[in-house]
Amino acid sequence: MTQEEAEADAGGTPSRAGPVGTVNWGTGTLVGVFTGLLYGGAKEANANVSKDAEVMLKMGSTTDKREQYRLMRDAMEKRFIRVAKGSLVGGARLGMFTATFFGIQNLLIENRGVHDVFNIAGAGSATAAAFGLICWVQLKLAEKANLEIENSKSPSDLQGNQSRVGAAIDRLENSLRK
Numbered sequence: 062m063t064q065e066e067a068e069a070d071a072g073g074t075p076s077r078a079g080p081v082g083t084v085n086w087g088t089g090t091l092v093g094v095f096t097g098l099l100y101g102g103a104k105e106a107n108a109n110v111s112k113d114a115e116v117m118l119k120m121g122s123t124t125d126k127r128e129q130y131r132l133m134r135d136a137m138e139k140r141f142i143r144v145a146k147g148s149l150v151g152g153a154r155l156g157m158f159t160a161t162f163f164g165i166q167n168l169l170i171e172n173r174g175v176h177d178v179f180n181i182a183g184a185g186s187a188t189a190a191a192f193g194l195i196c197w198v199q200l201k202l203a204e205k206a207n208l209e210i211e212n213s214k215s216p217s218d219l220q221g222n223q224s225r226v227g228a229a230i231d232r233l234e235n236s237l238r239k
Contacts, residue, residue, distance in 0.1 A: 085163075086160065086163045086164055086167055089159050089160075089162075089163040090156055090159050090160040090163060092159070093155045093156045093158065093159025093160065094152045094153075094155065094156035094159075095152070096155055097151040097152040097153070097154055097155025097156055098148045098149070098151060098152035099148075099151075100151050100155065101147040101148045101149070101150055101151015101152060101154075101155075102144050102145075102147055102148035102151065104147055104151065105143050105144045105146070105147030105148070106140075106144050106147075108143075109140050109143060109144070112136070112139075112140070113136065113140070116132055116133065116136040119132055120132050120133065158188060158192060161188045161191060161192075162184050162185065162188045163184075165183070165184040165187050165188060166180050166181060166183075166184035169183050169184060210225070213225060213228065213229060213232075
């Protein structure tokens with residue numbers, strides 16, 4: 062009879078604690094998400110310094126106050142959107158990474174019954190391998206998409222001012238007619 066069963070029979074509530082040393086997956090993931098939000102937002106905010114300088118140059122070239130206001134408003138809206146997107150993407154990436162790491166670490170602790178440095182090393186290696194594979198697949202898909210875009214730029218496809226989308230639609234229609 063396990064300790065939880067004994068406590069349940071005695072009228073007590075069974076303990077929810079896992080093995081000694083088990084990492085709290087939820088807390089680790091939450092900390093990872095918030096850290097990623099901060100890191101992604103700060104990274105995007107620092108990357109936009111040169112774009113702010115361009116806006117200031119444009120503002121100095123016009124004396125119209127309405128035009129200056131419009132330029133400043135547009136720049137601030139774009140910057141807000143870039144920083145918000147960077148925050149969300151950074152939070153999602155780091156949150157998924159930490160969730161995967163702590164999940165694998167807890168899995169190793171449960172399966173091995175021991176909490177030691179080998180669980181941490183194994184979880185880190187497995188997480189890095191998984192995310193490395195994801196990055197590699199993403200890179201290969203981007204290369205394939207770029208190659209497809211280059212192949213679709215033949216002069217026969219782009220007649221006049223027709224866009225690439227229009228040319229793709231024409232190619233699809235021609236292939237369906239055959």
